[in-house]
Amino acid sequence: MTLAGPTTESATSDEALADDARRGARNAFVVLVARYRDRIYRLAFRMSRNASDAEEIAQDTFLHAHRAIGSFHGESRFGTWLYRIAVNEALMRQRSARRRPLESIDVLMPRFADVGATGGDQAESADELVDAKRVIRRVREALDELDADHRAALVLRDLEELSAEDAADILGISAEALRQRAHRARMKMRVMLADILADRA
Amino acid sequence: MSELRCDECPALLDDCAAGTLPDDARRALEAHVASCERCARLVHDYLVLPALVRRATDVQMPYEIELRLRRLLAGTRRREP
Numbered sequence: 001m002t003l004a005g006p007t008t009e010s011a012t013s014d015e016a017l018a019d020d021a022r023r024g025a026r027n028a029f030v031v032l033v034a035r036y037r038d039r040i041y042r043l044a045f046r047m048s049r050n051a052s053d054a055e056e057i058a059q060d061t062f063l064h065a066h067r068a069i070g071s072f073h074g075e076s077r078f079g080t081w082l083y084r085i086a087v088n089e090a091l092m093r094q095r096s097a098r099r100r101p102l103e104s105i106d107v108l109m110p111r112f113a114d115v116g117a118t119g120g121d122q123a124e125s126a127d128e129l130v131d132a133k134r135v136i137r138r139v140r141e142a143l144d145e146l147d148a149d150h151r152a153a154l155v156l157r158d159l160e161e162l163s164a165e166d167a168a169d170i171l172g173i174s175a176e177a178l179r180q181r182a183h184r185a186r187m188k189m190r191v192m193l194a195d196i197l198a199d200r201a
Numbered sequence: 202m203s204e205l206r207c208d209e210c211p212a213l214l215d216d217c218a219a220g221t222l223p224d225d226a227r228r229a230l231e232a233h234v235a236s237c238e239r240c241a242r243l244v245h246d247y248l249v250l251p252a253l254v255r256r257a258t259d260v261q262m263p264y265e266i267e268l269r270l271r272r273l274l275a276g277t278r279r280r281e282p
Contacts, residue, residue: 026274041262046258055263059269062270062274063273158255159255159258161219164219183211183215186214197246
């Protein structure tokens with residue numbers, strides 16, 4: 001994924017909409033919310049591993065961005081600016097609050113079953129559904145075991161598919177440091193999920 | 202690019218996963234993993250892991266949260282630059 005340019009709704013660029021929003025066009029910000037709501041919510045969920053926290057992080061991100069849109073002058077892409085706000089909200093919350101327990105994975109099941117646990121085929125049997133649930137839980141537990149900095153690097157680089165430079169810019173570190181954190185995170189995940197990865201070899 | 206050693210592979214994996222590895226480095230990596238089972242497993246896991254985690258965390262903002270956000274935004278004033 002890139003953070004450049006429009007992805008839905010119209011050909012108007014994010015930056016043009018942000019410019020309109022800065023000049024007071026409320027509807028322009030509503031369009032930006034529609035473009036980014038799922039990406040920001042998914043980012044918040046991946047950073048927090050918890051739907052309740054993800055809801056609060058996503059909401060606070062858009063409210064913060066709306067209040068601060070006057071200070072956005074296009075020095076970075078709008079998406080990068082918004083991601084930076086969301087990542088900071090998530091990291092602040094993680095550093096100041098007790099971790100909430102992982103919750104039911106049922107919220108994820110319909111979408112996960114749609115694509116199948118092994119990559120494309122629809123889950124066809126009760127056994128496959130049970131296996132898909134087991135894989136989701138194991139993956140989420142492994143993600144939960146990473147510290148906040150390594151998880152943030154993994155989420156931005158591998159899950160949100162940002163360039164190393166964009167991800168590093170959002171986290172305020174060098175691209176090389178970002179690559180190292182993402183690599184360590186992948187290696188830890190690889191150890192924790194060795195049996196699941198072996199099944200897919 | 203000359204023949205790769207095992208300890209040189211990890212440094213290439215980030216670009217390999219992102220599809221930004223230069224052609225000569227990609228060919229060297231492919232040649233190495235063709236004859237090294239251990240590094241072949243590493244490359245496989247490196248490529249499979251992101252898709253696995255992505256699928257296990259693929260959520261969308263619930264509609265009621267979007268509605269609440271829109272209501273909050275409608276009642277929020279923004280800071281002046």
